[in-house]
Amino acid sequence: MSKRAVSPLHMIDLIRKKRDGGALDPREIGFIVAATAGESIPLEQLSAWLMAAWLNGLTIEETGALAVAMRDSGEKFDPSRLGKQAVDKHSTGGVGDKTSFLVAPLAAACGVAVPMISGRALGHTGGTLDKLDSIPGFRSALTLAEFEAVLQQCGAAIVSQTPTLVPADRVLYALRDRTGTVESPGLICASILSKKLAAGLNALVLDVKTGSGAFLRERADEEFLAALMVVTAEAAGTRTVALMTDMGEPLGRTAGNWIEVAECVELLRGEMPADNADLRELSLRLAGWMIHLGGRTQTAEQGYWAAAGALADGTALKLFFEMVKAQGGDLTVFDDLKGSHKPGATLVLKAWRSGYVAAMDTTELGWAVQRLGAGREKAGEPVDAHAGIEFHARRGARVEEGQPFATLYATNEAMLSEPVDRIKRAITFSDEPPEEIPLVSHIFARENAEKYLRETTSSS
Template identity: 75%
Template sequence: MSDSSGHLHMPIHMIDLIRKKRDRGVLSEAEIGFLVCGAAGESIPLEQLSAWLMAAWLNGLELDEIRALTVAMRDSGAKFDPSRLGKVAVDKHSTGGVGDKTSFLVAPIAAACGVAVPMISGRALGHTGGTLDKLEAIPAYRTALTLEEFEAVLQKCGASIVSQTPALVPADRVLYALRDRTGTVESPGLICASILSKKLAAGLNALVLDVKTGSGAFLRKREDTEYLAALMVATAEAAGTRTVALMTDMGQPLGAMAGNWIELAECVGLMRGNRPVESEDLRELSLILAGWMIHLGGQAETPEAGYARAEGAIVDGSALRIFLEMIAAQGGDVLAFDDAHFHKPGATRVVEALETGFISSMDTTMLGWAVQRLGAGREKAGEPVDPHAGIHFHARRGAFVEKGQPLATLYATREAMLAEPESLLKRAIVFSATKPETVPLVSRIFTQDDAEIYLRNAVR
């Protein structure tokens, strides 16, 4: 096959792309496009895609490869056009954590402040929970909407949280599931392309990224997390979307709850004006993220002014009203939030402190696996999750606890599933005689200029 200039175009074979990346080669835009097209159309066998993912995980991806992969995945299916909404479309995305439930707060808060929030979310991945799994704990809530239904909910409520449809970013749907099953999640390039392809397919005008740091982050090294934050900002900005990344603490679970239904209930409680001490970090981070969304959406001159508007949306009840309207518009039963008997775990156990002292640190990844093994997550794609499984944390990092004091309550599918998570929890929480230093909730912010400077100087 040749083009009009007479140049011969050799056919592309997947095995060659595997070998090339295995041997630290750099794939061309055409080769990336072939791979993405084959993933979306399911013409490339899963074992070959898995082999390429492992090669990419081991050897990394160059900046040009990441940008080509992101754009090709974005364009692998249908795209949403938010222009008919008559508002600036802004979204938030987190790189994943334990108890990380800010989406349920920032989406209705930003919508209440005049921003459109078309949010395309994912399921549980590795040790982290999935936004969609949590929402599906609400009876009859539909995450799989057509693009037309998605737009209708946005027109009515200003916010909608949905899954990838088969037509929307189909390449990522295939690769995302494979990464979870092949141990190739923790790759900056693959994370960047996966996140941004979904977000850019939603036609966003602006994006706020919550990049996790600490013991519960996918990327444990500080320099890897900084690189990912800068990489995503620069890649999204190059695609025409105003983007900012906040590096936030995941050295402990966010808020008091980690699971599915219990996380939703915690968020609704905050929107109803409750202020439990153990949920204060969740409330604060949600207001910071929403403040940036409101600012980038043109509804506040500064992120600080956006924060003030965001807090007002909680205080006046407009955020809660929009959240419940969104749930109802997507088929969910909002009455569950007023039913004190709705949360019915199959088995419950209170875990007590084994010693007296300050909680000095937590292995949040280990705690995430404890939540998953209680039944709140999945080991294989397509497995059901228990909406009522999870952990209620009664003590936070820095707290002084007495021996025998309740540390956490475990909720499981059945009694036999409690022992391993209890063991994980006890190993994950470390005590000391002195109070640990306070860790900032937000440690760094990357704007476009910051990201470009960082990437120019980064040594990879």
């Protein structure tokens, strides 16, 4: 008996199928990914499929198939020669979210390898690579051989995707930003995990943002994304946990590019101002989980204290500088953090009324940062290394009318007006202090993530 012929696949049929609420099988997903990596699908068709996937959602099975197919769309990194457990952290994106510059050296200082493949600004959130570009000479576009050499020397490296590593995601990542299809649990999950799985990780710690600055604004959607990523990564063989963390205000006191790097260096040097205690605490908790999953401690709490020790004794700072130098960065830029900050225009925004800062629309604040020149509207656009916002009042603070609320740094004076309006729209004042919101509200590991997804999908 002859085998039954396999029907050829056509992109227009897959668009219609997804548009009409159908689920694509792994072969169909693989066809889209391979054609995306090979750039044989017209962008208008790929955009149509992304919008159909955004409107109708991806099933758990589709998400897993998409993540694995994108992982396999190019070369993969093999960390086995490093002689250490390879562990990484990834955030779903936030405003002022700069923990990568802290957790990478903290975890590496405690004995795990941190092969971190990062991205650029997307939507209202900043990009790790854009921030590192503010360091003169820093190279994030390393070959896999160079990536491994930095890891062997420093224990940590933060790089961009190479042309051969997850090429399908590079296309989809940029296209989602231009087609309004960023906020999709399945697409977010597959994009994040394809890069992480391609790095050959033994373990992964996910920082899933919640609140007004998260890509997904509904708590149920955020929980679903966290559980989905844990289950998808675990199914692919990577031990994973997800911490659900607050993004109801910018993390730390700065949001931008160079100013975020400078804030992290201050912390690594042992400075502990109260207005970035949340950044320090979250970084230690994330690093603690990385150290634990990397087999260096028996519990995440022990990992936290190991990371705190590496911060206190300067080991993490030394390692961060070694990584920057190994990737071509000019370390003299850190000799004078304020002197190295040269914005085109500066404005001190004073509080426009008295009261407690009751709430912040962090997404709106992220767009304010972007409009100052720190982000981009189209893929490939340059960003201003010195644009951003330094906040002088955090959520819960009592402010008096006329006192400094934030300092804005822009490419030029003409770019200051719109961000000022956005900041004023984003802030809610009250006569009474708001309730405190926990920094970490929930943690998903494999068992409770699987249970959550079973209960969620069975009731829908």
